[in-house]
Amino acid sequence: MLKKLFIFTIVMFGFGYALVPFYDKFCEVTGINNLLQPDVLTKETQVDTSRWITVELDANTRGLPWQFRPLQSSVRIHPGEPVDVMYEIRNDSDREINGQAIPSYSPRSLEKYLRKFECFCFTKQVLKPNEVRQMPVQFIIEPGIPADINTVTISYTFFELPSGAKAIKDN
Amino acid sequence: MAAVQDHGHSHGHDDHHPTGIMRWITTTNHKDIGTMYLWFSFAMFLVGGTLAMGIRAELYQPGIQILEPELFNQFTTLHGLIMVFGAIMPAFVGFANWQVPMMIGAPDMAFARMNNWSFWLLPVAATLLVVSFFVPGGAAAGGWTFYPPLSTQGGLGVDMMIFAVHILGASSIMGSINIITTILNMRAPGMTMMKMPLFVWTWLITAYLLVLVMPVLAGVVTMLLTDRHFGTSFFNAAGGGDPVLFQHIFWFFGHPEVYIMILPSFGIISEVIPAFSRKPLFGYSSMVYATASIAILSCFVWAHHMFTAGMPVTGQLFFMYATMLIAVPTGVKVFNWTATMWRGSMTFETPMLFSIGFIFLFVIGGFSGVICAIVPIDIQVQDTYYVIAHFHYVLVSGSLFAIFAGIYYWLPKWTGRMYNETLGKWHFWLSMVFFNITFFVQHFLGLAGMPRRIPDYALQFADFNMISSLGAFGFGLTQLFFLYIVINCIRSGEKAPQKPWEGATTLEWTALPTPAPYHSFETPPVVK
Ligand code: HEM
């Protein structure tokens, strides 16, 4: 009895850890949390030229000595139209640093309509001392986006990755 | 009635337990250990209560008067942790230690030495928690649910809290393994499962819940620890982790945990109500099944704590309906208690008063729980005082009132003396009144939008907060009065007869003298 219950305890401890990959898989399969995966362009989306949407671009760093900014603070686009924007990072320190950008969208429902094909957030970025890099983001906003949304914000925050850490997902 | 066990001096080991402090440190006797659990949890209740007084004193008026925001956060965090893990849970384990062997006719707990260890871990953990106030950076301040990122930041105090949670978890797991084995293997002949007193049943199911979810809590705090110190990124977005994942794992433990704190009180109430209604419990087997289904369901509702954390509508709907489903077996229980009282020849001694108070107020808490479970409402009230009101109705007027009921009920058996009935009634009525003054108004505060865990508030909340604080001070003082009642009973209470409660039917009353002898049921009683 003691042994059985003890083993059960250990199993449940392991179960707690097993929830981590399970959660990742669950989010991946259901598409709940795929901020860091490129989307694939399935079919030609119709461009809705009758609508304009303003996309505000925002850039932040947290805890690492980098300059990070978009080259244009906002763009005006049509839903369905492919868009290219540029961001720039510069390492102000004299050491090599790994950084990872994490996106965040506003309004929250934007996530459903945003398709990103190319983004610097899909991989970690490694900057040598004083290195500067310009990086594109390529996306469309699907025409299905509710009509009352005229302005959206795409925001990135760069975090330092512990040295030696792999990229965020192994891609 | 004659005692079943041998009362003489023929048992060698009867006389050979050490005396003084060593008796308590080395004891493996379930009654000694039960007593220590109960006193420990009372001490923690006072510590946690002192923190609560600090919180309410700060909230007495708008503005910051006595606690700096950082310290206020430490107070709310440690208040929650200490009350949950230090006061309520150990109190129930104390009851289990005293009562389970006596109620099933066993001589002691199955693993007596382990029983001693699981108790002595507690003071270590408690010391860690209390001392953490005095280390640089102070105690953990991210709430008793210690969500990251706050808990992956924070100083030494957070590490001490993590370590304390580990220790408390280990203690509960050992305690539960002990309780399960005792109940399954050590019942007296004839004590079939479906003859066990309901208190024993509820503890059996609680103990299973504990071994199910406590290791998960241990796992999640270990992840926090490695995130903090060993470069992992379970909950760190920058490293590929996800802070929301923490909430899922925490509440996978956390919701069953709230039932761990209420099921044993269902057990106590199910002993007290029949005794003072002088009728057998109505619907015994449905009580057992209801308890089991509550326990099983409680493992599938955790995300009702996370409706605003970002979840697809399908998820919200699933957890909403699953949560509401729990109200069904809970309703069965309330129905059965009421039906037990129906046409019983009731008397209203203190244990009964606390039990009836329990039913009234727990039902209010259950209702506000169902209201919180409704997604569109919860999105409004999440993290407001409405939630605070909800869970104090189920925890204070639920678990704590049941603990009081149980203490008054069994105190004669434990100490051999009666408590003072008049004082007991005073304790009940004062608790009842002050409790409601404190927490009822918090429903209004929450609905009006006052957020929890914030030391200051907008002026329109001032009146209700003042009322609530006054109630809280009254409630706090009343509990000191309870301490007096217990000490008074132990030192100068009238001698209690073997069975002071006419309607009591369980073994500890019918087959053992009062006070219960140090060793009971060395020859098992035969249950017909
Ligand atoms: C009919 C039964 C119950 C239902 C439907 C229910 C439902 C809920 C819901 C939906 C919440 C989340 C509210 C929010 O954060 O917005 C909640 C919070 C809570 N409930 Fe219950 N509940 C029930 C019974 C209980 C019981 C019996 C206990 C404990 C003895 C309990 C303890 C708690 C605690 C401690 C919290 C707050 C946790 C926190 O955020 O700090 N509940 N309940």
Ligand SMILES: [Cu+2]
């Ligand atoms: Cu819950």
